[in-house]
Structures are given as structure tokens and as C-alpha cells.
Amino acid sequence: MAISEPSGASAADNSALPLEGQVALVTGSGRGLGRTIAEKLLSLGANVVLHDINEEAPSRFGEAASLSALAESMNDSSAADVVAVVGDLTDEAAVKALVAAAENMLGPISILVNCAGGDVGANGDKPSPATPTNFKVDDVLAVLGRNLIGTMLMCREVAPGMVDRKCGSILTIGSILAHRGSTEEVGYACAKAAVVHYTRSLASELRESGVRANVVSPGPTKTARFMATRETDSKMDDSGPSLIRYASPAEIADAVSYFAGPDSRYISGQVLLVDGGDGTYAC
Numbered sequence: 001m002a003i004s005e006p007s008g009a010s011a012a013d014n015s016a017l018p019l020e021g022q023v024a025l026v027t028g029s030g031r032g033l034g035r036t037i038a039e040k041l042l043s044l045g046a047n048v049v050l051h052d053i054n055e056e057a058p059s060r061f062g063e064a065a066s067l068s069a070l071a072e073s074m075n076d077s078s079a080a081d082v083v084a085v086v087g088d089l090t091d092e093a094a095v096k097a098l099v100a101a102a103e104n105m106l107g108p109i110s111i112l113v114n115c116a117g118g119d120v121g122a123n124g125d126k127p128s129p130a131t132p133t134n135f136k137v138d139d140v141l142a143v144l145g146r147n148l149i150g151t152m153l154m155c156r157e158v159a160p161g162m163v164d165r166k167c168g169s170i171l172t173i174g175s176i177l178a179h180r181g182s183t184e185e186v187g188y189a190c191a192k193a194a195v196v197h198y199t200r201s202l203a204s205e206l207r208e209s210g211v212r213a214n215v216v217s218p219g220p221t222k223t224a225r226f227m228a229t230r231e232t233d234s235k236m237d238d239s240g241p242s243l244i245r246y247a248s249p250a251e252i253a254d255a256v257s258y259f260a261g262p263d264s265r266y267i268s269g270q271v272l273l274v275d276g277g278d279g280t281y282a283c
């Protein structure tokens, strides 16, 4: 007996560009991991909306002159379209405006990647102290804002349209610290754990519509910010066969593209740790 594919889900096709015609918005994609994810989705045929908190964010660690300059250069080297929007994701009005601007330029968003975030406290630096018994409330609120609240606001703004169209994939970047206790980065670990729980809740709500929501939790990854803001271990900065090393941004982007594309069409509410097997913790 032949078994047919469900009509709502787009079954995997054999096209060379599996995301052709889709619109992907990647938050925090002016630099770092978000930028690599945006480039990967573009290479798979998606039209891409770059986003950052402001025009200058890509220049902070020398990755591009500005967000517009990055969008222009990506646009020039691709058949698909690339546009850019800016806005602080902790600001409800800004989120509304940037999603409207994105959809005005490229049409309905079918792939949302929540990548903006990081362990950045109230004064713009890594919070210190940030242990379970010694932390500043302002830092915890800032970290929760940029990781959890920004993700929730983006999903609240984008998901209803996906539900109406019965089509969409939402992918949020977590962290291995979401899955184990942290003595040094407690606010960040709690914020990323909350992002995981929010995504599971969202996936349940969206199930009937066919819209999916998943998390990719990276281990330490060699982004420009990561390399510039800490003392790195040279033994981990290796590109050999061993998995005991830092990840490259491309290795995380490959996992994200799986969740964005048709090959994961029956997978939702899941968390994939992309950490080279360093999984000494419960999921």
C-alpha cells in the first residue's frame, strides 16, 4: 500500500536549493553566529532578512563596516534577496516595527532564527560577579532581556502569521549552559534554560498548525566576539579530527539549516546539542 505524505507539510524535494522562495529572518545576524547562519540559509536559496540592534553592531569585532554594507555585499553575491532591519529586541514597539518592515520588503517570514543574545550584562560587558550566590539584579535582567524576552517577543510577532499560513519553522539558539548548572554565568545559564522551556511550550501551541519550533544548543564556538572577549585555550583551537575543540560557526549553522529545511518536517519541540559530544549533562 502506498503511504502518502501529509498535505500541510512540505515534503523534502530534490531541488538543489531546498529553501528557494522562503523568507528567513535571523536575529543578531550582523555578526558572529547569526551572520554565518544567514549566509548558510542564503546559500540554500532563502531570501534573507539580516537584523541587528543597530547599524554599527557588525563593526564591533571587525566583521563588517555596517549592517547595510553587509546586506549589500551578500545581495551582490547571491541570486536571492538580502535586506536589513534594525531594532532592540527587548523593545516591544521596535520588534513590531522591524517585523513589519521585513515583511513589507520580502513578504511573509517562513523561517525565524532567534540568534540574538549572549552573556552581556547591564553595562555592555560580561556580568561579574555572576555566581548563584553573588550577582547583580540589573545584569540578570539584562541577560534575560536579550536572550529570553527578545526571543519571546519575536515569536509572538512572527508565529501568528505562520499559523495562518500553516507553514513555518522557528529555530532558537540556546547554549550547552541551558542544560547544566553554571557557577560562573548563572544569569545566562538560567536565561538559556528558559529559552528551551519557552520553545517547548511554543511547539505545543503551534503543533496543530504544522508550524515547528526547535532549539540548537551550541558548545563554545569560535565567533569573533568569543575569541575577542576571553582567554581561549589554544589546545581547543584546533581544526583536526578530534571533537575536543571549539566549534566553528559553520558547524552550528549546518544544524540550524537542518531544522529550517524540509528534512526535519516532522520534528518539533526538540533540542539538539551541537557540542562535539561533550554531553555530560541531562537534556
Ligand SMILES: NC(=O)c1ccc[n+]([C@@H]2O[C@H](COP(=O)([O-])OP(=O)(O)OC[C@H]3O[C@@H](n4cnc5c(N)ncnc54)[C@H](O)[C@@H]3O)[C@@H](O)[C@H]2O)c1
Binding pocket: 027, 028, 029, 030, 031, 032, 033, 034, 052, 053, 054, 057, 087, 088, 089, 090, 115, 116, 117, 118, 119, 145, 146, 150, 173, 174, 175, 176, 217, 218, 219, 220, 221, 222, 223, 224, 225, 226
Ligand atoms: N559563541 C559561542 O560560544 C556561543 C555558544 C553558545 C551559544 N551562543 C549563542 O549564540 C548567539 C550568537 O552568539 P555570538 O557568539 O555570535 O555573539 P555575538 O555577540 O557576536 O552575536 C550576538 C548578536 O546579538 C545581537 N544582540 C544582542 N542583544 C540584542 C538586542 N537586545 N537586540 C537586538 N540584537 C541584539 C548583537 O548585536 C549581536 O549581533 C547568542 O545567542 C549566544 O548566546 C554562542
